[in-house]
Amino acid sequence: MASKYRVFSTITAAAAACAFLFATAGASRAETTRERVLREGKIVIGISNGAPWGFRDKNGDPAGFHPDLIKAAFEGLGVGKVEIVVTEFGALIPAVTAQRFDAIAAGLYITPERCALVAFSDPDLKLADAALVADGNPKKIHSYAQIAANPEIKFGVGRGSTTAKNAAAAGLVEERMLLFPDIQSNVSALLTGRIDVAAFSAPTVARILADENIHGIERALPFQGVHEGGKERFGYSAIAFRKEDGDLRDLYNSRLKALKLDGTVERIMTKNGFTDQEKAPDLTSDQVCKGQG
Numbered sequence: 001m002a003s004k005y006r007v008f009s010t011i012t013a014a015a016a017a018c019a020f021l022f023a024t025a026g027a028s029r030a031e032t033t034r035e036r037v038l039r040e041g042k043i044v045i046g047i048s049n050g051a052p053w054g055f056r057d058k059n060g061d062p063a064g065f066h067p068d069l070i071k072a073a074f075e076g077l078g079v080g081k082v083e084i085v086v087t088e089f090g091a092l093i094p095a096v097t098a099q100r101f102d103a104i105a106a107g108l109y110i111t112p113e114r115c116a117l118v119a120f121s122d123p124d125l126k127l128a129d130a131a132l133v134a135d136g137n138p139k140k141i142h143s144y145a146q147i148a149a150n151p152e153i154k155f156g157v158g159r160g161s162t163t164a165k166n167a168a169a170a171g172l173v174e175e176r177m178l179l180f181p182d183i184q185s186n187v188s189a190l191l192t193g194r195i196d197v198a199a200f201s202a203p204t205v206a207r208i209l210a211d212e213n214i215h216g217i218e219r220a221l222p223f224q225g226v227h228e229g230g231k232e233r234f235g236y237s238a239i240a241f242r243k244e245d246g247d248l249r250d251l252y253n254s255r256l257k258a259l260k261l262d263g264t265v266e267r268i269m270t271k272n273g274f275t276d277q278e279k280a281p282d283l284t285s286d287q288v289c290k291g292q293g
Helices: 002-028 033-040 065-075 089-097 144-149 162-169 183-191 202-209 243-261 264-271 285-289
Strands: 042-047 081-086 103-109 118-120 125-127 129-134 155-158 177-180 197-201 217-219 235-242
Touching: 033 042, 033 243, 042 065, 042 089, 065 081, 065 103, 065 235, 065 243, 065 264, 089 103, 089 118, 089 235, 118 243, 118 285, 125 202, 129 183, 129 202, 144 162, 155 162, 155 183, 162 177, 162 197, 177 183, 183 197, 183 202, 183 217, 197 202, 202 217, 235 243, 243 264
Parallel strands: 042 081, 042 103, 155 177, 155 197
Antiparallel strands: 103 235, 118 235, 125 235, 129 197, 129 217
């Protein structure tokens, strides 16, 4: 009888130990970013404080194309609060990987190099390069190739931007580029004559020229960016998440798809100065990362 009791006690103790281990394992499992965002009803985004992408409005609230998309995507999931962290454009990826915020909402282009560092959402815009010059375009600037060939042309571009990479691909060496941390400082350099031409995406140029407080500059038309196989190279913008937050990215992608279908993305595009020319094709981020499209 005592033997049976000892066996029963051993089995009971083992069962209790297993239950404890399972409970401890469950309790020690780290909460994912997706779970936290949904539980708290809040997501924190990184911006570089530049229109039309992501910036603070006059009340200090998040505004711009990508913050507007984030708000529209997550509010239907009970995430009604969007907080912002402002950082230099070139520091956005290091900051999100260091968990200073949950996602980058600042007009980041999908590139193979960045695909190795972050998990991009599916593309939300298709974008070409454009250039701003002084009124009358005194140096008759119409292409990256022309700028590369003339060392007297002073060229400004955003540090770490896709336009900088495109200019380099067209033959402009970095030593010939004045690199700026944000849109405002680049435009200011053009207005004060420190540079002769500033490159941005076409929608950013349109947004800059729509500012009634800016005078004395115009868009260089036509302007030839990078061409491959006789066709102009386009960029695709997207929201960026940490690599380990693929489930949060997938949740956002499902909402982005719905927002495209119901016309919300189109309305947000129009609000922020974009047109049908910037409508993203039916591509996934994986396809763009692999150089398709």
